[in-house]
Amino acid sequence: MSDDFELDTDDLKRRMDGAMANLRTEFASLRTGRASASMLEPVMVDAYGSMTPINQVGTVNVPEPRMVTVNVWDKGLVGKVEKAIRESGLGINPQLNGTIIMLPIPELNEERRRELGKVAGQYAESARVSVRNVRRDGMDQIKKAKGDGMSEDDQKFWETEVQELTDSMIKSVDEALENKQAEIMQV
Template identity: 85%
Template sequence: MSDEIEIDIDDLERRMEGAMVALKHEFASLRTGRASASIVDPVMVDAYGSMTPINQVGTINVPEPRMVTVNVWDKGLVNKVEKAIRESGLGINPQTNGTIIMLPIPELNEERRRELTRVAAQYAEHARVAIRNVRRDGMDQIKKAKTGGMSEDDQKFWTDEVQALTDRMIAGVDKALEAKQAEIMQV
């Protein structure tokens, strides 16, 4: 019977990879001196009673190297979008002109660079937590399989496999964080 019990390690790996993809997406939104439309990707706006990504309430453009604009489609949401950008922790002071919100990207000073490295570290920690949650799910599967008749040797094997996968993914998060922090601190 123990030959039939198997843990879906591919599913666990796919879910951990999802955390890595999300981390890379969040890192792309951290500015390193030039304007980018992806800088506002993590901003969520309280629109129509639910939290909505900013790109679903307006058009995001980069008209010049140090400026991002958000053309809000619904005039009633302009103040909510502006407030969401202000509270997002991007360190950008939005300027409103009708339905267009302009985001001037200031030069990064040393203090702001350090602050952005801390934000990057927070994103990395969220990814580590997500990976550990997937690990916990895998360990729960192993415990259920144990009650279903899995041998101790198989249990040890799968526990080691899940832990090795977790360690590899967390090392990937650490490496990505190190690279992003170096990129931010580069003048």
């Protein structure tokens, strides 16, 4: 009856890749003692009556390893951008120089490095959960097709496909976490 069942593994992979992309974004926002323009990506500024990403109100640059600068295009927004950075929880104290906001990145102490390692672990676990949820969706589709008359061999084949995809994604998450924790602990 359902010999033509075709699981959309591309869709499952795309959704798992989305979880991985989200993890990379979260990792980029972690301050590791090194300046990075991506650490300001989650910062939103109240500009012109709506919350706007910081990179849409100014140019974010990294002129040296321990300094990020934001060149705000509209002088009227400098105070709002500074306030958004202060309230972002990044632990950075902005310094004003006209329309340029300088963000010196302080050295991390050992305790803060451990905390950041734990936060990175939480981000990775969240990504693993997302990948497993996508796996569960795929397995549910297979079970439904089995109920519609799929052969047991086909069921095993598709379950193996989904499991292999899941295992490779979980491995990627673990590798990304390992790399991020090594970067955080690097002095």
